[in-house]
Amino acid sequence: MIIAIASGKGGAGKTTVSASLAAVMSPPAIAVDLDVEEPNLHLFLEPEITGQEPAYMDVPKVDETGCTYCRACADICQFKAISVLGEVILTFPEMCHGCGACMAVCPENVISYDRRTLGDILWGRADETEFLMGRLRVGEAMSPPLMRQVKARLRERLAETGADALIDAPPGVSCPAVNAVMDADVIVLVTEPTPFGCYDLALAHEAFRNIGKPMGVVINRAGLGEDAIYAQCREAGLPILAEIPYDRAIAEAYSQGRIISETSDYFKEVFTDLAENIKKLAVADVAREEISHA
Amino acid sequence: MPEILIISGKGGTGKTTLTAAFAHLAFEAGDRPVICDLDVDAPDLHLLLEPSRRVTEEFVSGHEAVIDPGKCEDCGLCAEVCRFDAVLKGGTKGQRHKGTKGAGSGESELSGYWIDPLRCEGCKLCVVQCPAEAIDFPDRMCGHRHLSDTRFGPDTRFGPLVHAQLLPGEENSGRLVNLLRQKAGAMIKEENRSLVLSDGPPGIGCPVISSLSGIDLTVIVTEPTPSGRHDLERIVELCDHFKVPAGVIINKQDLNPDEVAAIDRFCESRGLHQLGRIDYDSKMVEAMVRRQTVTEYTDAGIGEQVRTLWRRIISWAQMSEAA
Numbered sequence: 001m002i003i004a005i006a007s008g009k010g011g012a013g014k015t016t017v018s019a020s021l022a023a024v025m026s027p028p029a030i031a032v033d034l035d036v037e038e039p040n041l042h043l044f045l046e047p048e049i050t051g052q053e054p055a056y057m058d059v060p061k062v063d064e065t066g067c068t069y070c071r072a073c074a075d076i077c078q079f080k081a082i083s084v085l086g087e088v089i090l091t092f093p094e095m096c097h098g099c100g101a102c103m104a105v106c107p108e109n110v111i112s113y114d115r116r117t118l119g120d121i122l123w124g125r126a127d128e129t130e131f132l133m134g135r136l137r138v139g140e141a142m143s144p145p146l147m148r149q150v151k152a153r154l155r156e157r158l159a160e161t162g163a164d165a166l167i168d169a170p171p172g173v174s175c176p177a178v179n180a181v182m183d184a185d186v187i188v189l190v191t192e193p194t195p196f197g198c199y200d201l202a203l204a205h206e207a208f209r210n211i212g213k214p215m216g217v218v219i220n221r222a223g224l225g226e227d228a229i230y231a232q233c234r235e236a237g238l239p240i241l242a243e244i245p246y247d248r249a250i251a252e253a254y255s256q257g258r259i260i261s262e263t264s265d266y267f268k269e270v271f272t273d274l275a276e277n278i279k280k281l282a283v284a285d286v287a288r289e290e291i292s293h294a
Numbered sequence: 295m296p297e298i299l300i301i302s303g304k305g306g307t308g309k310t311t312l313t314a315a316f317a318h319l320a321f322e323a324g325d326r327p328v329i330c331d332l333d334v335d336a337p338d339l340h341l342l343l344e345p346s347r348r349v350t351e352e353f354v355s356g357h358e359a360v361i362d363p364g365k366c367e368d369c370g371l372c373a374e375v376c377r378f379d380a381v382l383k384g385g386t387k388g389q390r391h392k393g394t395k396g397a398g399s400g401e402s403e404l405s406g407y408w409i410d411p412l413r414c415e416g417c418k419l420c421v422v423q424c425p426a427e428a429i430d431f432p433d434r435m436c437g438h439r440h441l442s443d444t445r446f447g448p449d450t451r452f453g454p455l456v457h458a459q460l461l462p463g464e465e466n467s468g469r470l471v472n473l474l475r476q477k478a479g480a481m482i483k484e485e486n487r488s489l490v491l492s493d494g495p496p497g498i499g500c501p502v503i504s505s506l507s508g509i510d511l512t513v514i515v516t517e518p519t520p521s522g523r524h525d526l527e528r529i530v531e532l533c534d535h536f537k538v539p540a541g542v543i544i545n546k547q548d549l550n551p552d553e554v555a556a557i558d559r560f561c562e563s564r565g566l567h568q569l570g571r572i573d574y575d576s577k578m579v580e581a582m583v584r585r586q587t588v589t590e591y592t593d594a595g596i597g598e599q600v601r602t603l604w605r606r607i608i609s610w611a612q613m614s615e616a617a
Contacts, residue, residue: 008336009305009306009336009338010304010305010306010336010496011304011305011306011307011496012305012306015521037496037497037498037499037502037528038303038304038305038496038497038498038521038524038525038528040304040520040521040524040525043520043521043524044520076418076419076422078356078357078416078417078418079417097415097417098377099377099378099415099417099419100375100377100419101417101418101419101422104375104419104423105422136498136499138498138528138531138532138535139503139532139535140499141468141499141500141503142499142500143497143499143500148378170497171305171336171496171497172335172336172466172495172496173335173336173460173462173463174335174460174462174463174464174465174466175412175463175464175465175466176466176499177335178412178462178463182412182413194579194582194583195338195341195342195582195583195585196310196338196341196582199336199338199341200336200338203336203462206462207462207463208462210412210462210463211412224576224579225579225582225583226583246576248574251546251549251574252549252550254519255517255518255519255520255546255549255550255553256550257519257520
């Protein structure tokens with residue numbers, strides 16, 4: 001089972017929930033940080049990093065000796081990454097999406113690949129939990145290509161170990177966030193009972209429901225703000241899987257890099273119950289699909 | 295005319311709460327700001343400024359590939375050439391969501407190839423390679439952008455708000471951010487305004503890069519936590535990369551004195567402008583629940599701290615302009 005921890009609003013508590021769930025999940029399990037722009041999960045799980053490799057994207061390199069300046073490459077490129085000015089070809093590797101279209105349409109076959117560094121993929125282990133993360137190079141604009149490579153490694157690990165996976169997703173509801181949750185079996189939306197939390201939860205629900213996977217909500221900082229979030233979840237048909245109370249002690253523990261489920265027996269139980277509720281949600285959905293296919 | 299960007303790297307450190315309060319204070323001081331929400335993915339500033347729309351325009355960017363099942367000969371070449379794994383086969387109607395022909399809810403299995411709009415990056419390779427010419431390439435509707443008036447009526451408004459909302463799942467392109475910034479710049483001339491105040495997106499990727507490039511001053515809001523400091527270091531590196539002057543605000547400053555000291559040391563080592571600190575206080579949220587900026591809600595405590603911060607930002611801006 002792949003569980004994605006997501007939220008529209010940043011700072012809602014995704015990493016708090018991910019780290020605590022990772023600590024209570026029964027092995028084999030793998031925790032994956034797909035918030036490649038600002039990965040934070042390792043700050044809490046403190047894994048021993050056992051391997052690391054750079055990730056690259058193919059970008060065009062033109063051998064102008066055979067080029068006839070026919071413009072086919074510039075005409076097909078949708079990202080303004082290659083252009084022809086008279087008898088000069090300019091490439092803009094930072095604009096390239098790595099689609100390979102220029103190479104495919106070049107009639108002279110003079111385009112080969114150079115590479116652009118996207119960032120790094122790191123892996124290791126935190127106690128019994130396997131760990132995997134992507135870290136975007138500062139200055140790199142596109143996170144989905146790196147995320148795809150992290151997910152490819154995740155698939156390999158899952159095929160090998162049969163582990164459950166826990167994905168810490170980036171904030172928001174646009175392309176990177178959708179990329180992080182699209183392969184999950186169940187999506188957990190972390191929110192807080194504030195106007196910003198409510199609004200961004202609605203955005204996240206709208207964005208992710210197309211993916212067709214079961215979704216539930218964790219309300220963080222419960223007791224703060226207002227109660228509107230409960231009615232909103234009820235009307236949207238989103239089950240509340242756990243509530244984490246608003247408590248200065250939690251904020252202080254977080255500020256010390258501590259995992260909340262490890263701060264007390266009470267919180268250990270909150271997150272053990274959450275893990276159980278997530279499993280039930282996923283199982284109920286599988287049962288529903290089986291009934292509809294029968 | 296300074297363009298000031300509030301940014302953080304890490305989400306949830308208080309960017310939007312502070313931007314709204316600064317808009318209030320700029321308005322109060324007669325500074326005639328244009329307010330800009332550059333977090334087009336999950337914009338929240340409008341929740342505090344309660345704008346009424348003047349103009350809304352569609353944001354169309356790029357294209358998406360769509361297979362016409364009537365023409366498709368099932369050769370599978372499109373799936374072979376696609377580098378984004380966007381061409382899928384089979385599946386149910388329910389899975390062929392948003393934008394795809396024949397979309398809708400339903401569980402019955404369909405045959406044939408289709409393109410998942412959530413994965414398609416609009417590169418056109420499949421369109422030109424398809425031997426049956428069965429792939430259309432329509433414009434992609436990505437969201438809406440708005441020009442609005444903020445609350446308090448026409449004579450006493452905070453200023454115009456330039457904002458947008460991407461459709462869920464769309465590429466968070468810098469293009470929309472650039473369009474908003476262009477509009478804000480135009481408003482300065484059209485309405486004789488003196489300052490652009492922008493609420494930035496989280497992260498360090500495309501929309502952040504578009505928000506940062508060429509900005510006059512960046513105010514980074516951080517918090518004394520391991521994540522706050524880690525993300526601060528990355529966003530500062532990005533500011534250096536684009537040679538943008540950066541100042542730092544530490545929100546929730548009383549949570550962890552050791553982390554505050556570590557952030558201070560980092561700021562000193564990087565020559566960052568230390569603007570000040572704000573306490574961890576639930577009044578921030580109490581104000582939000584009342585749809586008020588924190589400086590409208592309270593003059594004491596964090597209200598006073600935020601006022602001090604804004605005075606320092608303004609004098610920093612004046613110093614930079616003079617230099």
